[in-house]
Amino acid sequence: MSLCIPTNGAVEWVLPVIESIYSQGYDTDKFEVVITDNGKDSQLPAYISKMNYPNLCYKQTSAEGFLNLVSCLKEGKGLFCKMINHRSVMLPGSIADMVSLVEKYKYTQPIVYCADGNVKSDSEYIECTNINDFVRNLSYCCSWSAGIGFWHKDIPQITNVKLNKMFPNASLLFEIRNDSHYVIWNKKYEHMCDDSGKGGYDLFNTFGVVLLDILNDLRIRTRITSETFVSVKRDLYRFLCELYLNEVLLPTKHTFVIHHVAQSFDVYFGRYYYWKMILVGLSKLPYIYIRKCYFKILGGR
Numbered sequence: 208m209s210l211c212i213p214t215n216g217a218v219e220w221v222l223p224v225i226e227s228i229y230s231q232g233y234d235t236d237k238f239e240v241v242i243t244d245n246g247k248d249s250q251l252p253a254y255i256s257k258m259n260y261p262n263l264c265y266k267q268t269s270a271e272g273f274l275n276l277v278s279c280l281k282e283g284k285g286l287f288c289k290m291i292n293h294r295s296v297m298l299p300g301s302i303a304d305m306v307s308l309v310e311k312y313k314y315t316q317p318i319v320y321c322a323d324g325n326v327k328s329d330s331e332y333i334e335c336t337n338i339n340d341f342v343r344n345l346s347y348c349c350s351w352s353a354g355i356g357f358w359h360k361d362i363p364q365i366t367n368v369k370l371n372k373m374f375p376n377a378s379l380l381f382e383i384r385n386d387s388h389y390v391i392w393n394k395k396y397e398h399m400c401d402d403s404g405k406g407g408y409d410l411f412n413t414f415g416v417v418l419l420d421i422l423n424d425l426r427i428r429t430r431i432t433s434e435t436f437v438s439v440k441r442d443l444y445r446f447l448c449e450l451y452l453n454e455v456l457l458p459t460k461h462t463f464v465i466h467h468v469a470q471s472f473d474v475y476f477g478r479y480y481y482w483k484m485i486l487v488g489l490s491k492l493p494y495i496y497i498r499k500c501y502f503k504i505l506g507g508r
Contacts, residue, residue: 208238208309209283210302213275214293216246218254220400225258227297235262237306241288243268243279273375276352277365280379286313288362289321290376292353294400301396308392316358317388320380322348324395333391338381341389342425343435347443350418352376353397357383373408373417381425406462410454411471415447419475444480452488457495 210228214221221242228240239262244251255265270278280288287309291297305321312319317334318341325348326333335341342349355376361383370378419440426436455465472481 208306209285209288210238210240210291211276211279211283211288212240212242212291212293213279214242214244214246214251215275216244216249216251217293218250220294221251222254223296223400224291224293225263228302229260231297231299231302233302233306235260238262238302239264239283239285241279241282242266243270243275243282245270245275245278273352273373274370276355277370277375277379280357281362281365283359283362286359287319287356288359289356290353292397292399295353295397296400297397298395304394304396312390315388316360317390318380318384319356319390319392320345320349320354321356321396322354322391322393323397324393325351326391326393328391328393331392331394333393335389335391338387338389338425339431339435341391342381342422342431343438344391346439347414347418347446349377349380350374350414353399355380371417371421373413374421377418377421381421381430406464408464409467409471410450410463410465411447411468412464414443414450415471415476416474419443423475440475444476444484448484448487451484452491456488456492 212221212224225240240260242251242255242263242265244265244267249267252265252267255263264282266282268275268278276290280290289305308319308321311332320341322345326344326346328344333344335344348354352374357379364383365379368378368382422431422436422439425431426433451468453459454461454463455468469478469481472478472484
């Protein structure tokens, strides 16, 4: 297995992830760690050079933004190449769990998505016979790049896929094969550390328009049904409401662009749902502030 970690030179995030992998003491003959770094003036090489891990591969790349994940997957040499976010601290035992996942499906080699417990299901393995069932079960979680992983036989096909700049992961997930069996592995395997400075892109256009454009294209090509598209859109609306509360109404240090929310909602939702989102968010603010004050008082005691 190849654990593929694309990064922009974020030493403070990558080092704990590397430590969380190797501290598990798992057989290094069973996996490799591949890091591709597109950070300008990155300080990461100085730290990597001091590490004595025979299965650690580090490479600097000029691939921009999210396309770095594609570069990283291409460098993997394992039977299964699993994308790992550079802020994903791996939970104890997770490497063994992932190797078991590869062992379970190494002969059939379906498209596998690692949902990290985010899909509403009591099953650890959700097996789907077609892409429509896969998308319906996965819902908007398909936007999460860290969930993807591909078998080595699929990696050469990456060059044939037209990649969406914001969601190259979704492009690969849906287009690397015309047809397949699909598996959602829903076991929790990582702890995602928050990055207070993350952002830099139009948040609501990205999720409310670009992602739905990708899914709508699947609908137009009859790869998913209209019912599945509407189901994902409904789930996504609830997610966008959470984003509006946490990224617009509440204080944050993130750097997302949030100036054109109404215009983004016009494309797939309309102004009614835009104003509804605002009213729902505003109605929750008093409770949130009261709760914060309550715990602050308790903490003072």
